[in-house]
Amino acid sequence: MGCKRSLTAVMEFLITSRQSRPGDDPIFSLNAEATARAKAGEDIVNATIGALLSDDRALAIMPTVAETLSTLPFSAVASYAPIPGREDYRKAIAADLLAGFGLADQAACVATPGGTGALRIAFDDFLEPGQVALTSSYFWAPYRTIAEESGRDLTTFEMFDGVGRFNVEAFDQKLDELMGKQRRALVLLNTPCHNPTGYSLDQAELDATAGVLAKYADRGPVTLVLDVAYGYFHPESLDRCIATFAKLAGRVLVLFAWSGSKAFALYGQRIGALVALCPEPEQRQRITNAITYSCRGIWSNCNAGGMAAVARLLADETLHARVLAERAELVALLAKRVDFWNEHAAAAGLRYPRYDGGFFTTVYSADPKKTSRALTERGVFLVPTAGAVRVAVCAVNEQQIARIVEALRAVGA
Numbered sequence: 001m002g003c004k005r006s007l008t009a010v011m012e013f014l015i016t017s018r019q020s021r022p023g024d025d026p027i028f029s030l031n032a033e034a035t036a037r038a039k040a041g042e043d044i045v046n047a048t049i050g051a052l053l054s055d056d057r058a059l060a061i062m063p064t065v066a067e068t069l070s071t072l073p074f075s076a077v078a079s080y081a082p083i084p085g086r087e088d089y090r091k092a093i094a095a096d097l098l099a100g101f102g103l104a105d106q107a108a109c110v111a112t113p114g115g116t117g118a119l120r121i122a123f124d125d126f127l128e129p130g131q132v133a134l135t136s137s138y139f140w141a142p143y144r145t146i147a148e149e150s151g152r153d154l155t156t157f158e159m160f161d162g163v164g165r166f167n168v169e170a171f172d173q174k175l176d177e178l179m180g181k182q183r184r185a186l187v188l189l190n191t192p193c194h195n196p197t198g199y200s201l202d203q204a205e206l207d208a209t210a211g212v213l214a215k216y217a218d219r220g221p222v223t224l225v226l227d228v229a230y231g232y233f234h235p236e237s238l239d240r241c242i243a244t245f246a247k248l249a250g251r252v253l254v255l256f257a258w259s260g261s262k263a264f265a266l267y268g269q270r271i272g273a274l275v276a277l278c279p280e281p282e283q284r285q286r287i288t289n290a291i292t293y294s295c296r297g298i299w300s301n302c303n304a305g306g307m308a309a310v311a312r313l314l315a316d317e318t319l320h321a322r323v324l325a326e327r328a329e330l331v332a333l334l335a336k337r338v339d340f341w342n343e344h345a346a347a348a349g350l351r352y353p354r355y356d357g358g359f360f361t362t363v364y365s366a367d368p369k370k371t372s373r374a375l376t377e378r379g380v381f382l383v384p385t386a387g388a389v390r391v392a393v394c395a396v397n398e399q400q401i402a403r404i405v406e407a408l409r410a411v412g413a
């Protein structure tokens with residue numbers, strides 16, 4: 001007697017565009033594979049995840065951040081935060097970014113769950129549904145996910161020219177095309193310390209990029225999102241970036257996607273902000289209203305405890321000085337690895353973009369998936385991305401960097 005097979009077809013409840021969504025994030029699944037093999041006793045080098053680890057692979061934290069968070073009154077943690085975020089937090093973030101340039105009072109700012117939340121609101125409020133945002137050909141993969149979840153899309157321009165510099169000409173051409181089609185543009189630039197390449201635009205590249213943005217501003221609304229998730233790991237470069245693009249304020253809308261994940265080594269608290277630099281008061285109010293409305297409709301309000309801690313860390317002079325000193329130690333830890341990488345990778349003849357700071361670099365590869373697979377057979381885990389494999393220098397010590405370089409050389413990357 002066999003079982004009776006049901007003749008009823010399975011009802012598809014998902015809408016068409018969601019039916020073949022991948023269930024796992026490629027970075028997190030490679031990390032899971034690396035972790036499982038390490039647990040089983042293999043000597044694994046896991047350079048997949050974007051969190052700064054100490055040389056013995058513990059999460060690098062800032063003790064003053066931990067202490068401040070753990071001594072908050074429970075009411076500050078348990079109560080709802082206001083929808084746009086605590087006022088002291090919003091003011092502190094705007095000031096931290098812009099006060100040095102005398103521009104803090106021109107900022108509209110809302111709290112967001114990480115820089116990710118800030119990016120999501122940027123798509124929702126500054127591009128029409130179905131329109132396409134522009135970023136560089138190497139980009140943090142969730143940009144596309146965030147665009148799609150928001151009902152928008154993403155296109156790219158070739159990031160580097162023939163001599164490995166930021167390809168301003170390709171950017172210009174693509175922006176021209178988009179403005180022609182959409183009469184509006186949202187440009188995402190991740191500098192300093194671009195993920196995944198580690199590239200930071202120098203002053204000439206910043207100036208040329210600002211020039212292109214200004215050129216198209218007469219043809220329709222141009223919004224620039226500066227993704228400064230890694231900005232505090234290259235402070236001089238962040239300042240150059242703000243100083244350059246702030247000059248566009250009033251013509252181009254300059255937004256900052258700010259993240260506390262790396263800046264305070266506080267990834268899990270989901271602390272972020274969207275900061276819009278907007279000199280005109282009425283327009284600033286309309287932008288504040290729109291982004292606050294988006295907060296309400298997407299996540300309601302953010303992590304109250306994380307926000308209270310960061311607000312206190314920025315407002316209290318003693319705590320802030322301690323935070324700056326502890327962050328400087330983390331920046332130095334990473335800088336030492338960056339130098340080590342540059343020395344050894346260059347000597348091994350690996351091809352990679354200019355890298356002078358930040359959590360990642362990438363090594364060019366004609367077949368990144370094949371390279372990544374070949375590396376995993378040698379116990380080295382790097383994330384394949386279009387045209388390259390990404391090395392999370394933040395997550396490995398010098399000995400492991402040496403192993404990565406050797407493995408990349410051996411597989412012919």
Ligand SMILES: Cc1ncc(COP(=O)(O)O)c(C=O)c1O
Nearest residue numbers: 050114115116140195229259261
């Ligand atoms: C380029 C880039 N932007 C933004 C983020 C957002 O991070 P979070 O949402 O944790 O602030 C990340 C995190 O890895 C990133 O790499």
